[in-house]
Amino acid sequence: MAQQIPVETVHLFPVLDKMLIDLLRSLSPDDWHKPTVAKQWTVKDVAAHLLDGNVRGIATLQGYESPPPDVQINSYRDLVVYLNNLNATWVNAMKRTSPQLLIEQLESTGQQYIEHINSLDAFAPAKYAVAWAGEETSLNWFHIAREYTEKWHHQQQIRDAIGVDGLLTPELFYPCIDVFMYALPHNYRKVDAPVGSVIQITVYSHTGGSWYLHKTEAHWILDKLAAPTTTNITITADTAWRMFTKALTPAEAENRAEVTGEHQLAKAFFATIAVMA
Known part of the structure; x- marks a missing residue:
């Protein structure tokens, strides 16, 4: 296969x-x-x-x-x-x-x-x-x-x-943001949280979707399987591409987002960059 x-x-x-x-x-x-x-x-x-x-x-x-x-x-x-x-x-x-x-x-x-x-x-x-x-x-x-x-x-x-x-279309933007999300487990490598913690990231619009960052014994893993969440982060597609490419500061990105649950676990997300910068 x-x-x-x-x-x-x-x-x-x-x-x-x-x-x-x-x-x-x-x-x-x-x-x-x-x-x-x-x-x-x-x-x-x-x-x-x-x-x-x-x-x-x-x-x-x-x-x-x-x-x-x-x-x-x-x-x-x-x-x-x-x-x-x-x-x-x-x-x-x-x-x-x-x-x-x-x-x-x-x-x-x-x-x-x-x-x-x-x-x-x-x-x-x-x-x-x-x-x-x-x-x-x-x-x-x-x-x-x-x-x-x-x-x-x-x-x-x-x-x-x-x-x-x-x-900013489903055909062109979704694969881009999907790849950007691969930066999250590495960026969260030093973030401590109880095992089983789950951070849901939602890019809301017809071009977006949801991703889930899970804390395991060894590290954080990323997937798209829905699970009970500890923290929920919701951002627009416009904020997402700017944040991941360092066109926004972490503070600017956070100010544009909606966060519920354990706010502290969201901090590392807004500092995530998926370019060499």
């Missing part, structure tokens, strides 16, 4: 890619310079970062091994700093590129990137682990799903900046 992929995302990459190209072609000259929730990055900077993701995926497809880090990485924080520097270097260089050329490069590399994703064995070890979920090794299906969340949330940042909806 074939193994079932926990979160299917491969089929969604072409959909996101076409939506991105159509969106970028519709932008006015002023739109490219609008600020986004990605701190210092404009719309154009975020688009350039998406191109960087394509280029790195294609390099892997072509068997190219990038040079090892030129600094010592001894911790998660070291890794984040290293990646942030790599990202900044690329984005700064791409400031010389015109929006039209950037669109053309995204369109041409997008197809090759999708070939890369489709070439991966879903249950083989991934080249890069999903570190924000606490994994030292990951399977390709999870790596691919993580890449989907990257492409989803960066395009959402662009749409948010220019006020154009499109990604």
Whole structure:
């Protein structure tokens, strides 16, 4: 019997890619310079970062091994700093590129990137682990799903900046938030609670759903099986994507949410990030 992929995302990459190209072609000259929730990055900077993701995926497809880090990485924080520097270097260089050329490069590399994703064995070890979920090794299906969340949330940042909806749909948003939730057990690893405690997280809207975080003897586990709850957290889809991608502070996210039951157990949820930041 074939193994079932926990979160299917491969089929969604072409959909996101076409939506991105159509969106970028519709932008006015002023739109490219609008600020986004990605701190210092404009719309154009975020688009350039998406191109960087394509280029790195294609390099892997072509068997190219990038040079090892030129600094010592001894911790998660070291890794984040290293990646942030790599990202900044690329984005700064791409400031010389015109929006039209950037669109053309995204369109041409997008197809090759999708070939890369489709070439991966879903249950083989991934080249890069999903570190924000606490994994030292990951399977390709999870790596691919993580890449989907990257492409989803960066395009959402662009749409948010220019006020154009499109990604908060059941087809596109639910897989993204489903993957983001995989960060919770790792983020709760130091949270003490009686065995049997259950935290229900509900993203309310036609795009959302409910997830349950259970405290066992050894750790916290995540599933979608309803159970008597200790704490209930309810947030909107808009709050969810912003919180998991660090566009909201924990306090801002909590102020937007509804919490019932043991409030203290909800604190770690609002500090959860599902990106390398």
